[in-house]
Amino acid sequence: MKPKLIILAGFILLFIPHIAYSTDFSVKPPPKSMDKFYSERGKTSEWIEQMRQISKAFGATFISRNQEEWREALKHAQDFGAAYQNAAEMVPEWKDLFDLEASEFFVASIQSKDKEKIEQLSTKLKKTCGQCHRKHNISVWTRYHWPSTKTIKVLDPIDEQEVDYDLFMHRLSFSFKSIEILFEQEKYNESWKAIDNFSKRLQGLRSVCSKCHVTEWTKNSTTVKDYFVGEDMSDALQEIKKNLASGTPDPKLFQKMMEHISTESCKMCHLIHQPATIIQRAWENP
Ligand code: HEC
Ligand code: HEC
Ligand code: HEC
Numbered sequence: 001m002k003p004k005l006i007i008l009a010g011f012i013l014l015f016i017p018h019i020a021y022s023t024d025f026s027v028k029p030p031p032k033s034m035d036k037f038y039s040e041r042g043k044t045s046e047w048i049e050q051m052r053q054i055s056k057a058f059g060a061t062f063i064s065r066n067q068e069e070w071r072e073a074l075k076h077a078q079d080f081g082a083a084y085q086n087a088a089e090m091v092p093e094w095k096d097l098f099d100l101e102a103s104e105f106f107v108a109s110i111q112s113k114d115k116e117k118i119e120q121l122s123t124k125l126k127k128t129c130g131q132c133h134r135k136h137n138i139s140v141w142t143r144y145h146w147p148s149t150k151t152i153k154v155l156d157p158i159d160e161q162e163v164d165y166d167l168f169m170h171r172l173s174f175s176f177k178s179i180e181i182l183f184e185q186e187k188y189n190e191s192w193k194a195i196d197n198f199s200k201r202l203q204g205l206r207s208v209c210s211k212c213h214v215t216e217w218t219k220n221s222t223t224v225k226d227y228f229v230g231e232d233m234s235d236a237l238q239e240i241k242k243n244l245a246s247g248t249p250d251p252k253l254f255q256k257m258m259e260h261i262s263t264e265s266c267k268m269c270h271l272i273h274q275p276a277t278i279i280q281r282a283w284e285n286p
Helices: 003-023 032-038 046-066 070-090 092-097 100-111 115-145 165-184 188-205 214-218 231-245 251-284
Strands: 153-156 161-164
Touching (some): 032 046, 032 115, 046 070, 070 092, 070 100, 100 115, 115 251, 161 165, 165 188, 165 251, 188 231, 231 251
Antiparallel strands (some): 153 161
């Protein structure tokens, strides 16, 4: 090989991992044919059931093999092969992500008790699982496991109007900022009023949790509402009010309480809930 070609080949090899693992990664909506497997909310999806079947039969094959119970192992391997093929047919758009040939050879390798082949083929098959999960799980979760915020209305306790979720967020955000701005302007009376507004809105947000957290009511001692909109937030606001009432408020204490709300309520809740809404919105307005 000429030096130039060697360099070129080296370059191509260097860039292949990037092409495969980063630049190429995008979260697209899952194929339409998936919809029917997730049509009933609250019921375990048929796709998930199929996956569990694949996974169980695959695992059972190895347990039997380890126990040298080859007849059992073959039965499980055949169950696996059938379930794997079935899954490939459920979503035609993903057919190429299954290696049906490898699954057939895998069953044969169990039948012939060929330990080396078993190892080799199971590794190959496991790769197909991981590759698809890394490529598509986020799409599937975003589409089917995250209810959209778009249909959620929140009652704004200040003007008693029902508003869209994201508009409510902007109002919540505005009243939160007002507390700080007015405090810094030393308008403590107004800052106090802003706390009341903010506090009412944060309380108002508690009513939306159950729109998605539907199994919430069956839990007892702790509820999801103890997070982000719980008592520690009202305590922090009470703390700020006490500080203001003293007449000579301590800015450090004020900052500390505001920071607590900002990180433990706003930020934490956004870190959990916002990625899904951002992707959903991108799918609506590509
Ligand atoms: C073509 C894509 C694809 C292939 C190939 C695939 N899976 Fe999956 N699998 C998925 C998707 C998508 C999910 C997420 C489903 C969800 O959370 O709603 C999933 C979820 C799962 C789950 C979690 C089920 C649960 O209880 O939530 C298991 C276990 C699983 N797969 C096992 C496997 C195994 C083992 C293989 C390989 C032998 C495999 N999958 C191959 C797409 C695939
Ligand atoms: C638009 C739908 C939606 C709304 C509204 C919503 N959540 Fe969630 N939240 C989810 C989903 C989906 C998850 C992922 C885990 C799950 O399904 O429980 C989650 C996860 C969480 C988690 C982490 C794990 C868990 O389930 O305990 C907490 C805590 C949480 N939410 C609290 C809240 C609180 C508090 C509210 C109301 C102030 C709220 N959520 C409103 C959809 C929502
Ligand atoms: C129950 C969880 C939760 C809590 C608590 C929460 N948010 Fe949000 N916030 C969200 C979600 C979810 C979105 C995305 C809404 C959408 O896009 O439909 C959002 C969106 C926003 C937006 C709009 C972001 C944008 O780029 O358009 C702002 C601003 C905002 N929140 C501010 C705040 C502030 C300030 C607080 C704390 C005082 C707070 N939020 C508390 C869940 C929460």
